[in-house]
Amino acid sequence: FGEPLLAGRRVLVSAGPTYEDIDPVRFIGNRSSGKMGFAVAEAAAQAGAEVTLVAGPVGLATPAGVARRIDVRSAAQMHAAVLAAAAQADIYIGAAAVGDYRPQEVSAQKLKKRDGSELVLHLAENPDILASLSAQTAHPFLVGFAAETHDVASYAQGKLRHKGLDMIAANQVGGGLGFESADNALTLYWADGAAELPRTSKAELARQLVARVAERYRTARG
Ligand code: PMT
Numbered sequence: 740f741g742e743p744l745l746a747g748r749r750v751l752v753s754a755g756p757t758y759e760d761i762d763p764v765r766f767i768g769n770r771s772s773g774k775m776g777f778a779v780a781e782a783a784a785q786a787g788a789e790v791t792l793v794a795g796p797v798g799l800a801t802p803a804g805v806a807r808r809i810d811v812r813s814a815a816q817m818h819a820a821v822l823a824a825a826a827q828a829d830i831y832i833g834a835a836a837v838g839d840y841r842p843q844e845v846s847a848q849k850l851k852k853r854d855g856s857e858l859v860l861h862l863a864e865n866p867d868i869l870a871s872l873s874a875q876t877a878h879p880f881l882v883g884f885a886a887e888t889h890d891v892a893s894y895a896q897g898k899l900r901h902k903g904l905d906m907i908a909a910n911q912v913g914g915g916l917g918f919e920s921a922d923n924a925l926t927l928y929w930a931d932g933a934a935e936l937p938r939t940s941k942a943e944l945a946r947q948l949v950a951r952v953a954e955r956y957r958t959a960r961g
Contacts, residue, residue, distance in 0.1 A: 743785075744786040744787065744949070744950060744953040745783060745787045745830075745949070745953050746786075746787035746788075747787070748787070748788045748789070748953075748956070749788065749789045749790075749791070749827055749828050749830075750780075750783040750788040750789070750790050750791070750828065750829065750830045750831075750832065751790075751791045751793070751821065751824050751825060751830070751832070752776055752779050752780040752783065752790060752791070752792050752793070752834060753793045753794075753795075753817060753821055753831075753834060753868070754773045754775070754777050754780065754795065754797065754834050754835050755771050755772070755773035755776060755796065755797040755799075755835055755836070756768050756769045756770070756771040756773075756795045756796065756797070756835070756836050756838070757795045757812065757813055757814040757817055757835070757838040758795070758796055758812050758813060758838075759814065759838045759841035759842060759865075760812075760841075760842070760845045761842050761846065761850070761860065762845065762846040762848065762849050763849055764849055765849075765850070767838060767840070767841070767842070768796075768838070769836045769918075770918040771797075771835065771836035771918055771919075772918065772919045773794060773799050774799070774921070774941050775834050775884075775923060775941050775945070776794070776832075776834030776835060777794075777797075777799050777802050778802075778941040778942045778944070778945035779832050779945045779948060779949065780792040780805050781802035781803060781804065781805070781942070781945065782942070782945035782946045782948070782949040783830075783832070783949050784802065784803065784804030784805055784806075785804060785946070785949075786946075786950070789806050790804065790805045790806055790807075791805075791806060791807040791808075791809070791827075792805050792807070792808045793808075793809045793817060793820045793821050793824065793835070794808060794810050794811070795811060795812070795835055796810075796812055813838075813841065814837045814838045814839075814841060814865040814866075814868075817835060817837060817868065818837075818865070818866050818871065821833075821872070822868070822872070825872055825879055828879040829879055829880060829956070829960075830879050830880045830882065830952060831869075831878075831879040831881055831882065832882040832952065833868060833881075833882065833883050833884060834884050836918070838865055839864065839865055840862035840863065840864055840865060841862065841863055841865055842860055842863075843862060844861070867902065869881060869883050869902045869903075869904060870901075870902045873902060873903030873904065880952075880955075880956045880959060880960060881903070881904045881905050881906075882904065882905060882906045882907070882952055883898060883904045883906075883907045883908070884907065884908045884909075885907055885909045886912050886917055886918070887909065887910075888911070888912050888913060891910075891911050891926070892909065892926065892928075894909075895907050895909035895926070895928055896928055899928050899929070899930075905929060905930075905956075906928070906952065906955055907927070907928050907929075908925045909926045909927075910924065911924070920941075921940060922938055922939060922941065922944075923938070923939075923941050923944050924936065924937055924938040924939075924944070925944060925948060927948070927951055929955055936948065936951075
């Protein structure tokens with residue numbers, strides 16, 4: 740009881756994959772379903788926040804209590820939507836699996852088979868949304884995710900430092916957890932601490948994550 744943890748706070752959440760078009764019928768994507776990010780958006784709304792959800796291409800209904808949803812397709816569109824909304828956000832939680840690369844050129848026509856010769860796609864690096872935000876003088880409290888198949892702790896702590904984050908939520912991919920699954924497990928890292936959130940449903944995990952974010956946010960920003 741008492742005041743909800745994030746009453747009066749504006750929380751921006753990104754969720755889902757991005758699709759990087761190759762031609763009118765093909766794209767490069769990834770296995771993110773959006774479940775984790777949508778659960779985070781719902782948990783933040785339950786905690787009293789005004790929530791904006793930027794969603795990649797997913798087949799999920801907008802969670803109860805979410806004030807605003809912005810649908811995007813590519814990493815460039817997600818970058819633009821998050822940066823525009825971040826000016827009105829106290830906290831950004833980046834649960835989206837943003838494509839690191841996009842085809843350098845998008846073919847206007849469907850690419851055709853080439854009689855046995857190989858097809859080479861040239862890829863250009865996408866801008867990093869979290870790094871762009873942390874480079875700004877005034878920016879929201881930044882929470883990233885890290886999805887890793889190996890050396891989870893060291894990669895996650897590296898991303899915490901290099902991307903200038905306040906907190907990172909690391910998940911191990913595989914063994915029925917991470918992408919697409921109903922359950923997940925997270926290890927949270929911040930500059931001088933860590934916390935284990937053991938395997939449970941993404942809805943419950945999101946509530947635990949939001950409680951930790953609210954606690955760290957209060958410590959850092961008052
Ligand atoms: O959607 P689900 O099926 O429920 O799966 C959940 C999940 C596994 C996708 C989620 O829990 C998760 O880990 N999301 C981040 C996935 C990821 O690909 O992370 P990364 O290690 O590539 O990126 C690290 C962080 O940088 C992330 O917060 C990401 O949003 C951010 N990033 C990455 C690239 C980029 N260009 N800009 C970014 O801001």
